[in-house]
Amino acid sequence: MSVLPFDDRDGVIWYNGKLVHWRDAKVHLLSHSLHYGNAVFEGARVYNGKVFKLAEHSRRLVKSAKMLAYDLPYSVEELDAATKLVVAENKLDSGYVRPLAWRGAEVIGVSAKGTKVHVMIAAFPWGAYYEQKAIKLVTSKWKRPSPESSPAGSKAAGLYIICTLAKDEALAAGVQDALMHDYKGRLSEATGANLFLVLDGELHTPTTETILNGITRQTVMELARKRGIKVVEREIWPDELAKASEVFLTGSAVEVQPVGAIDGREYPVGPITQQMIADYHALVRS
Ligand SMILES: Cc1ncc(COP(=O)(O)O)c(C=O)c1O
CATH class of the missing domain: 3.20.10.10 (D-amino Acid Aminotransferase, subunit A, domain 2)
Structure with missing residues (x-):
């Protein structure tokens, strides 16, 4: 079964507070997290148009970033609202939500001092993780x-x-x-x-x-x-x-x-x- 590539899809992605067209949701090659592995992310499922345990996932995203010594520029409530928005805009009844936070391209080097924190939330259809029953x-x-x-x-x-x-x-x-x-x-x-x-x-x-x-x-x-x-x-x-x-x-x-x-x-x-x-x-x- 062929899967649509993740950079070439219809729909919108929530990106730093705005909805952008899926294919335009890009980052710069010198983004700090791409080089140093310090992005943090989440994965949640959508059932009947609702994200299961959404606030728990948003809270863990904030906590994951804190453990890597950065604060997200959005509160848990703002992340929840953004997630609901992107699920609704993509008319997703069942599927998966993938929020990601990362440090930007303002500075490159081991120190992350001076980088900005960016956040995106994508939502897309996704079936069973494995094909096998066991x-x-x-x-x-x-x-x-x-x-x-x-x-x-x-x-x-x-x-x-x-x-x-x-x-x-x-x-x-x-x-x-x-x-x-x-x-x-x-x-x-x-x-x-x-x-x-x-x-x-x-x-x-x-x-x-x-x-x-x-x-x-x-x-x-x-x-x-x-x-x-x-x-x-x-x-x-x-x-x-x-x-x-x-x-x-x-x-x-x-x-x-x-x-x-x-x-x-x-x-x-x-x-x-x-x-x-x-x-x-x-x-x-x-
Ligand atoms: C390494 C790892 N352990 C455990 C889990 C299960 O976590 P959760 O139930 O919050 O999805 C995940 C999935 O996110 C994972 O990637």
Whole structure:
């Protein structure tokens, strides 16, 4: 299936406070973030014309930038309004929203002092993240860095270097995604989603030390607790994968995604995964 290139589409993009035609939404080649990786971004889904957990995503964008030592020139409320506007202007009933903030071309050099902060929000149709009902993962050689080596809680562009490498290596190996360990060798997350294991009827998920604390992760933990399922956040080591009866990923893009195999070890799409899929599906459309 061919996908329309992202720089050659109809529609409008919200760009520094204005709606601009999609094909005119450009940046200069000497933009600081293009060279130094300090852009921050978000990804949210639109259901029935409404962005799920919009304010949470806008707040995280502001927080991600703050962790990279810059302030956005827009408040959370302004970002929410801009997102709603761009979704409506593009007549998007279901799809994806991609806000991005970056440092401009006023200054080039390691220091970002003197750069301006720019913000854009794009909205476009987007279907399922994976084609498979249950995906296969391989463990990546890339490790999530320690919080002393990177601002782990920030959705910063530079942190996705290893995610892109890991994902493309997984695709080249004929599976859908990669599972990453962290700098200590503990389970962390996939390249764009958080990890859950079902162990003795309980949901276990890694702590937030080296991962993005997903908005979907938090939502699913809440949904599970409402069902009376015990949720445990803790250090999880790779050998525990042998004891898991079910495994799934969560994320705005992947939603609740069953994992059918990790490094060749197979998992069924079990009852807790199915319950979480159903509960999340109902909630995002409510
Ligand atoms: C590395 C990574 N972890 C986790 C997530 C899940 O986060 P959320 O549920 O907020 O989309 C994402 C998706 O944005 C991600 O890119």
